[in-house]
């Protein structure tokens with residue numbers, strides 16, 4: 036049985052007519068960049084998170100870059116973040132001229148460790164930039180308190196957590212700024228690259244909206260140097276069409292995750308640890324597995340998609356050598372890079388496919 040990591044082709048079948056009608060309209064009018072559809076998805080996302088402002092941008096990476104750019108970074112300014120994330124989390128900090136300082140992660144949730152983060156705060160610290168990894172939010176209250184206590188900006192990297200919540204707080208509604216990605220493989224994905232910045236603060240909204248179009252306040256009048264970070268109507272149309280289904284899709288992911296939890300519980304793997312107060316949306320279903328690389332080869336030989344997120348923690352990336360980190364310094368992240376494996380999950384997969392994956396994992400450990 037073939038089991039892809041996620042089934043975007045299956046998802047598209049149910050939305051084809053609606054999306055194609057929108058494409059027709061966009062192409063007939065030839066109005067492609069920023070417009071009514073972008074405005075609509077900005078409003079939907081802001082409403083979802085319960086914040087006043089949404090700014091549609093060109094990618095999750097640019098959302099992060101614009102967020103950090105809005106902080107008026109001076110040379111030497113530091114931002115505390117996680118090494119166990121997609122590259123863009125730290126990449127954007129460096130591109131905006133700040134220095135990433137890495138805090139290790141929790142061995143169960145894989146999210147950034149609060150106590151370690153607190154211990155790294157110095158006079159140079161400007162912001163905290165945690166990630167809601169794999170669809171599970173960080174704990175809202177203690178993170179908010181930590182940011183407030185030290186007068187730091189809290190930026191959520193919510194790229195993997197659209198529709199997730201924790202203790203009544205929706206992803207994007209926690210920090211001063213939140214960044215989303217609509218890369219096609221995300222829980223809400225477009226037809227190419229796009230992203231969203233949410234914020235509660237009018238001055239940040241103004242800064243980010245201006246920097247999205249080269250930092251001009253009026254056309255051709257620039258007080259700052261911004262970027263070309265605009266969202267296009269093609270992306271927005273696809274996102275508006277899919278947004279209506281987001282809740283149902285996330286629910287379905289949760290029920291497939293529960294099925295995995297059940298089927299894998301007697302095997303020598305650790306299934307994802309979801310906090311009691313977390314509405315985990317399983318952007319990825321990631322297990323810790325002994326002999327991870329062998330298991331991955333075995334599953335792939337059975338036509339089961341699986342992947343490693345992430346094989347190299349960010350503090351050990353070659354491009355960040357200048358930061359001076361050494362192997363062994365962030366042991367939890369380094370161990371996870373060797374142990375974790377993401378299994379197929381998406382709303383379109385069937386129970387039979389999940390059973391098949393679990394059965395093959397069981398066979399792998401029974402044989403050897």
Ligand SMILES: *Cc1c(COP(=O)(O)O)cnc(C)c1O
Pocket residue numbers: 094095096097120121123124166192194195215216217218228229230
């Ligand atoms: C996907 C992702 C990004 C980057 O988003 P793009 O739209 O691909 O630029 C940033 N951070 C995390 C945690 C992500 O998963």
